[in-house]
Amino acid sequence: MIGKMDLDGTWELHPVAEFSSLWWSEEAPDEGWVQQEMPGQWQELDSFSRYAGKMVYRRNFSFVPEKDRIYRLAIGGVFYKYRVYLNNYALGGREGYFCPTTFNITPYLRAENQLILEVESPGKNADGTTPPVLTGIFADHPNFPEGFNPGGLWRPVCILSSGSAYIERWHLRTEELDGDEAVLKLQTEVYAARELELMVQLQLTPNNFDGQSFRQEFVLKLEKGTNPLQKSFRLQGIRPWQTWDRGRPYLYRTTLTLKAADQTWDEKECRFGIRTFTFDNFIPCLNGRRLLVKGSNYLPSALYLSKVGPEDYQAEIALLQKSHQNMVRCYQHLEKAEFYQAMDEAGILVWQDFPIPAGYSFTNLTGILQQVEEMFNLLSNHPSVAIWALSNHSGYEGEQSGRLGIDFRQQVKKLAQHLNELDPSRPVIPLSGWRPGQAVADTGFNLQYPEEIFKFNQYRRGFRQRYIRFVSWFGRTALGSAEPDAEARARSQRQQAETLRFYIDRLRFHKYKPTGGMLFFCFRALTPGLSWSVVDEWGEPRDSFATVVLCYRPVYVFALLPQEQYRIGTLFQTPICFSNDRAQEAQTAVLVKARLTDPRGQLVWKEQWELKPKPDEETRILGEVSVMLMVKGTYRLNLSWVDQGETIENLYQITAG
Structure with a gap:
C-alpha cells in the first residue's frame, strides 16, 4: 500500500516583492513566469543570477x-523558508533550509491540482548586515562570491502514500557494544488515522558483506494521532x-x-552501522x-548543492582516502542525504x-x-556522523565574533543540552573553537605566516597543552587558478604546504599526549581565487595536497625544526620522530634513514633505525640531529623509510646565513 509520486521536473517561478493570495488564485498573471527543472536554485538561471528575496513556485499535476x-x-x-498551498488550501510552512517536511494532503x-510555494531567501539588509537566517556558510562567507544567494527548492518534492498509519520519524542507536554483541535502541513515532493494532518489524540485513541477519517484531496498539514506541534489544x-x-x-x-492484515502500510529504510563513538578528554x-x-x-x-550528485561525492572520497x-x-552547513550515505559506505567520520x-540574535x-x-531527525541513523557542534568559532568565525556575549553563550548551551537529551550517543560541543584561552572545547589556530607561526609552540608546553587536545582549524591561504602568474601561484601553494606540515608535525608529535585529532582548513575550494583549500574548484589536487598525503600517512617520520632560519655558527638540533597509527597487532619492521647535507651537497650527518611498530602507538623520538651550521645557504634534511614495500621521503630545508 506504500507508494511515491515524484513532483520534480519543470516548475514555474515568479519573483515578487510581497506574497499575496493573488499568486494562488485564478487572477494570477500569466506573464513573468520562468521555468526551471527541480531540484534547483534560482541563481542557476541567468535571469536570477543576482537575485535574493521572495519567489513564488508553481506546479500543476494530475492525481487519482x-x-x-x-x-x-x-x-x-x-x-530558506516557505509556505505551501495546495488547491488554495494553506498547508503550513517551515523555516530552515535542510529541514524535510511532510504535510497530510x-x-x-x-x-x-495546483501546488504553490512561497519561498523566501533574503539577501543582505540595506545597511549591509546579514539577516538572521540559519544558513551557516551560505550567508555572506568569504568562500562564496559577492551577491551569492542559495534560494530555491534544492531537494526533491514528492507525494507519499501509506495505509491508515505511517512512520513519522525513527531513530536507531547503539547503546552498548562488546565485541560481536550489541544492545540497540529503537525510538519511533507512528501516526494513526484511527484506533488500530499493527505489527512493527525491524529487519537488519548485511548490506556490504555476507553475514547474519536480525529481525525484531513488536505488536503496537495505536490511538488516533501520534504514538511513541521505544524498544531496546x-x-x-x-x-x-x-x-x-x-x-x-x-x-x-x-x-x-x-x-x-499482511499488508505493508509504511516502510522506512537506511544503511545502519553498529558502532560507538566517545571522547575521553577529547581523545x-x-x-x-x-x-x-x-x-x-x-x-x-x-556553489549550488542541488546539482551535486553521488559521483561528485565519490570523487572527493577517493581524494580523502588517498x-x-x-x-x-561538515563546516558550517548540512549536506545532502547522499553525502552522509557516501561517508557511511566509505568509513569516514563526520563532525557535523x-x-x-x-553572535546570532536569539x-x-x-x-x-x-x-x-530536525538536524537530529535527519542524520541520527548515519554511523558516520560522530560529533555535533552547535556554534563554530574555530577560524574565520573566531576572528569575526570577538568576545561572545553571555546571552549568546547561554542560549547555545541550551541548544546543546537539548541536543544531548535527544542524542546521548554522540559528543555535543556547544561553542567549538571559541577563544584559545578557554579550554572547554576544541581549538583553532589562525597563525599562518613565518613571522607568527612559531607562536604556536607556546601551546605545546605545560598547562597550555590542553589547548591542543583537538585542533579543528589550521592552515594557510594560497593563490588559486585565477592567479595568472604561474610562478607566484606555485610559490604560494608551497608556502601553504609548509604551514600544513608545520602544524601536522607538531600535533602528531603530541599524539594522545594530549592530541586526539586535527582538522585542517580546508579540503576543497569553491572559487578560483585566494583560498585555504588543497583541492581546487574543479576537484583537482593543488600542490599542497601532496603534503597532506605525506603528513597524514599512517606511518610517518618527521622532524621538529625549532625555527625557519639560522645564523652561521648556530648549533642546529632537532628530534627525529616516528608516528604509527596502524592498529594491527602484527606489523612489518620499518627501516628509517636520515641524512643531512650542507649547501655544497656534502653529507654532514646520517643515522638509521630499524623499528618494530607497536599498534597505534604514541609518537616516539628515534634520535636527534646535532650539527653546527658553518656554511651559508640551504641545508637539506632527508628522512626516508620503507613502509609496506613503498619508499617514502620527507625533505626539510634549513636556511643558514
Whole structure:
C-alpha cells in the first residue's frame, strides 16, 4: 500500500516583492513566469543570477487518490523558508533550509491540482548586515562570491502514500557494544488515522558483506494521532562499523515496516552501522579503542548543492582516502542525504556543525530548537556522523565574533543540552573553537605566516597543552587558478604546504599526549581565487595536497625544526620522530634513514633505525640531529623509510646565513 509520486521536473517561478493570495488564485498573471527543472536554485538561471528575496513556485499535476490511504506532500528542503498551498488550501510552512517536511494532503487532493510555494531567501539588509537566517556558510562567507544567494527548492518534492498509519520519524542507536554483541535502541513515532493494532518489524540485513541477519517484531496498539514506541534489544554475532583505515565499514540494510492484515502500510529504510563513538578528554574512541583523527574542514562541493550528485561525492572520497583522512568536518552547513550515505559506505567520520552564525540574535529560540531537532531527525541513523557542534568559532568565525556575549553563550548551551537529551550517543560541543584561552572545547589556530607561526609552540608546553587536545582549524591561504602568474601561484601553494606540515608535525608529535585529532582548513575550494583549500574548484589536487598525503600517512617520520632560519655558527638540533597509527597487532619492521647535507651537497650527518611498530602507538623520538651550521645557504634534511614495500621521503630545508 506504500507508494511515491515524484513532483520534480519543470516548475514555474515568479519573483515578487510581497506574497499575496493573488499568486494562488485564478487572477494570477500569466506573464513573468520562468521555468526551471527541480531540484534547483534560482541563481542557476541567468535571469536570477543576482537575485535574493521572495519567489513564488508553481506546479500543476494530475492525481487519482484511492480510498483508505493517507497521502502526504514531502518537501525535502527549501532555502530558506516557505509556505505551501495546495488547491488554495494553506498547508503550513517551515523555516530552515535542510529541514524535510511532510504535510497530510489527503483531504485536499483532486484529479487536477495546483501546488504553490512561497519561498523566501533574503539577501543582505540595506545597511549591509546579514539577516538572521540559519544558513551557516551560505550567508555572506568569504568562500562564496559577492551577491551569492542559495534560494530555491534544492531537494526533491514528492507525494507519499501509506495505509491508515505511517512512520513519522525513527531513530536507531547503539547503546552498548562488546565485541560481536550489541544492545540497540529503537525510538519511533507512528501516526494513526484511527484506533488500530499493527505489527512493527525491524529487519537488519548485511548490506556490504555476507553475514547474519536480525529481525525484531513488536505488536503496537495505536490511538488516533501520534504514538511513541521505544524498544531496546540485544544482538549477538554483529559486525561493528569501522573507519576505512581501521577495518571495514560494515553496514546493515535496515528497514522499519508497519504491517496490518499482511499488508505493508509504511516502510522506512537506511544503511545502519553498529558502532560507538566517545571522547575521553577529547581523545576520540571508536568502538572502545583510541583513534587519532586526521581530516579536514569540508565545504560544499559546488556553489549550488542541488546539482551535486553521488559521483561528485565519490570523487572527493577517493581524494580523502588517498590523503589518509578518516574524518571531515561538515563546516558550517548540512549536506545532502547522499553525502552522509557516501561517508557511511566509505568509513569516514563526520563532525557535523549546526549552521548558527557567530553572535546570532536569539529572537526565536523555539524555532532554533526545532531546527536542532530536525538536524537530529535527519542524520541520527548515519554511523558516520560522530560529533555535533552547535556554534563554530574555530577560524574565520573566531576572528569575526570577538568576545561572545553571555546571552549568546547561554542560549547555545541550551541548544546543546537539548541536543544531548535527544542524542546521548554522540559528543555535543556547544561553542567549538571559541577563544584559545578557554579550554572547554576544541581549538583553532589562525597563525599562518613565518613571522607568527612559531607562536604556536607556546601551546605545546605545560598547562597550555590542553589547548591542543583537538585542533579543528589550521592552515594557510594560497593563490588559486585565477592567479595568472604561474610562478607566484606555485610559490604560494608551497608556502601553504609548509604551514600544513608545520602544524601536522607538531600535533602528531603530541599524539594522545594530549592530541586526539586535527582538522585542517580546508579540503576543497569553491572559487578560483585566494583560498585555504588543497583541492581546487574543479576537484583537482593543488600542490599542497601532496603534503597532506605525506603528513597524514599512517606511518610517518618527521622532524621538529625549532625555527625557519639560522645564523652561521648556530648549533642546529632537532628530534627525529616516528608516528604509527596502524592498529594491527602484527606489523612489518620499518627501516628509517636520515641524512643531512650542507649547501655544497656534502653529507654532514646520517643515522638509521630499524623499528618494530607497536599498534597505534604514541609518537616516539628515534634520535636527534646535532650539527653546527658553518656554511651559508640551504641545508637539506632527508628522512626516508620503507613502509609496506613503498619508499617514502620527507625533505626539510634549513636556511643558514
